[in-house]
Amino acid sequence: MSRSLRFGATAAAAALALTACGFGGSSGSVGGSGQVNEGGTQLSLLVPSYSDGTKGRWEKIITDFQAANPDITVALEVQSWDNINDVVRTKVQGNQAPDILNIDAYSGFAQDDLLYPASEIASPQTLEDLQPSFVENATLNGTQQAMPLIASTRTLFYNTDLFAKAGITAPPRTWAELQDAAQKIQALGLPDTYGYGMPLGSEEAQAETSIWTFGAGGSWGDAAALTIDTPQNLEGLQAMRQLIDAKVTQPDPGATDRTPLINVFIQGKLGMVEGLPPTVGQIAEKNPGLTYATAPIPTKDGTAVTLGVADHLMAFRNPGEKAEAIKKFVDYFYSRDVYVGWVEAEGFLPVTKSGAEALSSKTELKTFLEGLPTAKFYPAANAKWSATQGAMQSLVGQIGQGTDPAAVLQQVQTAADS
Numbered sequence: 109m110s111r112s113l114r115f116g117a118t119a120a121a122a123a124l125a126l127t128a129c130g131f132g133g134s135s136g137s138v139g140g141s142g143q144v145n146e147g148g149t150q151l152s153l154l155v156p157s158y159s160d161g162t163k164g165r166w167e168k169i170i171t172d173f174q175a176a177n178p179d180i181t182v183a184l185e186v187q188s189w190d191n192i193n194d195v196v197r198t199k200v201q202g203n204q205a206p207d208i209l210n211i212d213a214y215s216g217f218a219q220d221d222l223l224y225p226a227s228e229i230a231s232p233q234t235l236e237d238l239q240p241s242f243v244e245n246a247t248l249n250g251t252q253q254a255m256p257l258i259a260s261t262r263t264l265f266y267n268t269d270l271f272a273k274a275g276i277t278a279p280p281r282t283w284a285e286l287q288d289a290a291q292k293i294q295a296l297g298l299p300d301t302y303g304y305g306m307p308l309g310s311e312e313a314q315a316e317t318s319i320w321t322f323g324a325g326g327s328w329g330d331a332a333a334l335t336i337d338t339p340q341n342l343e344g345l346q347a348m349r350q351l352i353d354a355k356v357t358q359p360d361p362g363a364t365d366r367t368p369l370i371n372v373f374i375q376g377k378l379g380m381v382e383g384l385p386p387t388v389g390q391i392a393e394k395n396p397g398l399t400y401a402t403a404p405i406p407t408k409d410g411t412a413v414t415l416g417v418a419d420h421l422m423a424f425r426n427p428g429e430k431a432e433a434i435k436k437f438v439d440y441f442y443s444r445d446v447y448v449g450w451v452e453a454e455g456f457l458p459v460t461k462s463g464a465e466a467l468s469s470k471t472e473l474k475t476f477l478e479g480l481p482t483a484k485f486y487p488a489a490n491a492k493w494s495a496t497q498g499a500m501q502s503l504v505g506q507i508g509q510g511t512d513p514a515a516v517l518q519q520v521q522t523a524a525d526s
Contacts, residue, residue, distance in 0.1 A: 148179040149433040154199075154206035155184070156192045158454050165450055173440050180433045205424040208434060214246065214254035214420045215331070215489035224423045226252035229434045234442045237460045242418050245485040248331055254420035255438065258456035261414045261479040262319060262405060265373060265383040269399040270296070274379075279403035281410040283323070283347050286380070290356035293379035303356035305373060305381035306348065308505035311365035314486070314497045317504050318415050319382055320344035322484045323407030329524075331489035334496055337514075337521035343408070345504070345513035352508045362505020374398060385457060388472045402475040416483025418459060492524055499523035 155166060163186045170182045185206070187195050192211060199205050205222065217223050226235060226246070235243075235252070242256035266279055266289075274292035290303025307316050318328070324347070326340030335341075351357055358364055358372070373381040374395045382405065391398055405414055421441075423434045441447060448466045451458045457476055458464055464477045487493050499520045507513050 148181060149428075149430060150181045150183065151208060151430060151433055151437060152183045152185065152206040153208045153210075153437075154192070154196065155186055155210040156189050157186050158456075161453065162186060165453055169441060169446060169450065172446075173437060176440070177433075177436055180436065182437060200424075205426060207426055207430055208421065208423050208437065210257055210419065210421050212419045213488060214422045215248055217422065217424070218248045218253035222424055223253050224425055224431060224434070226255055228431050229423045230255060230438045230442070231435065234439050237442065237462050239459050239461060239464070239480050239483075241416060241481055241483045241485075242459045245416065245418055245483075246420055248489050254422040255442070256418045256459040257421045258419050258451060258454070259459045259480060259483070260385055260417045260457060261476050261483050262315070262382045262384060263414065263475040263479060264380055264403045264405050265387060265400055266380045266403065267373070267376060267378065267399065268401050269376070270298075270301070270379045279401070280380075280406045281404070282406055283408055286406040287351055287354060287356065290351065290379060291354060294356045301377045301379075302358045303379045304351060305364075305369045305378045306351065306357040306361040306508075307364045307366040307369045308348075308361040308508060309363055309365035310501045310505075311367060312501070313362075313504045314500040315366070315415060316382065317345070317348070317500060318484075318486070319405055320348050322413045322415065323347075323405065323411075325408070325411075327484065327487075328493070328496070329487050329490065331487060334487060334490055334492055334521075334524040336496065336524050337517040342514055342517055345507060345517060347408070349507045349513050357508075361508040373400075385455075385473070385476055389455075404475060404479065412479070412482045414479040414483050416480070416485050418485070495526075496520060496524040 153166070153170070155162065157163065163184070166184055166186070170184055174181060196209065196211060200217070200222070214223065238256060242259060243252055246252050246254045246256050264279060270293050271289070274289070274296055276289050276292055280286040280289050286304065293301070293303040307313070321327070321341040321344035324340045324344040326338055326344055327335065329335040352361060358369065358378070369378070369381060370383060370387055370390065371394070372378050373383070374391050376395070376398055383402070391400065404412055407413055421438065442460065444462045444466060447460060448458060448463050451463060452467065457473065457480065458467060459480075464480055467473055468477060486497070503516050503519055507516055
């Protein structure tokens with residue numbers, strides 16, 4: 109998961125990999141408290157650094173867990189996002205995989221039968237507390253292979269000052285209402301101000317496109333097959349093209365990336381844009397006087413749907429009888445107070461129902477939290493998705509230059525099938 113999942117002002121992740129504590133051995137392993145414990149079950153935990161406080165927060169959790177479970181020692185290793193994929197690859201290839209790993213992708217390990225299924229590393233109560241849409245995203249061939257850990261969703265950010273000037277009394281729920289609102293804002297004739305921001309540049313064209321295709325009831329397929337060229341997906345692209353043709357988006361959407369476009373919204377020059385949790389913190393930092401609100405993403409018929417992204421916690425089938433010890437740690441971590449405290453401090457959205465309830469009073473997260481149950485995901489478990497996403501990023505922007513949306517989908521489908 110990219111570090112852009114964060115919503116708070118403390119979003120910067122540490123660039124330097126933190127010192128590893130080791131993975132144990134005959135002489136014992138170093139726990140979160142720094143003490144060496146002999147005997148008992150020794151677990152290794154490898155996690156990425158989401159912020160400068162990540163290491164300390166995990167150490168506090170480990171110390172408290174070990175105090176309640178003196179027969180289990182947890183050795184913590186923290187790596188930067190720049191390094192962790194290489195570190196994991198080296199450890200797995202050297203038969204030194206961590207017992208517990210926090211990272212974004214799990215499917216490759218699951219397909220190689222390296223992981224415990226979630227049912228063996230978490231209690232039924234813990235599993236039941238997970239949001240169903242995120243459980244589905246952590247499931248491969250009918251078996252939940254990983255624990256969703258943290259979440260991000262998208263929501264509509266709209267400029268309430270521009271809405272008032274244009275006489276718009278409520279955020280749009282449907283595509284028709286979205287286009288009507290965008291046209292009214294465009295009709296204000298304000299310099300360099302546009303009704304709707306549509307980023308179809310190479311940074312994240314697949315995300316904006318997914319918002320529209322999901323809104324038409326489409327999908328990109330699953331682990332077994334990628335289904336790009338479908339009537340529902342075409343309807344989504346045609347709706348995007350209609351907005352572009354109506355000249356209510358910024359000029360040349362195909363050359364516009366998400367990050368600079370969000371900044372245009374923050375400057376008060378966009379009526380609407382699809383944003384992430386970090387957008388809240390960016391507004392507070394860059395333009396706290398901006399008048400804005402959030403609302404569910406408009407869809408074809410108003411049916412709720414959003415784009416979801418998640419990181420995962422997974423456990424490797426290493427030598428030794430460690431499943432029960434891993435389950436104790438996982439259950440402890442996902443207990444309401446521990447998990448919510450960690451998620452809130454790191455600035456993420458929770459993947460548990462109890463976590464969403466606990467944070468429901470935070471008005472800046474309300475729309476994001478409400479979208480969790482309806483989140484849809486990229487088919488990242490499909491080995492061909494990465495190349496398909498790349499094709500989407502380079503091709504979808506062409507619909508803003510006159511290319512037929514049907515032809516674009518056919519080209520992306522060809523890339524998916526190759």
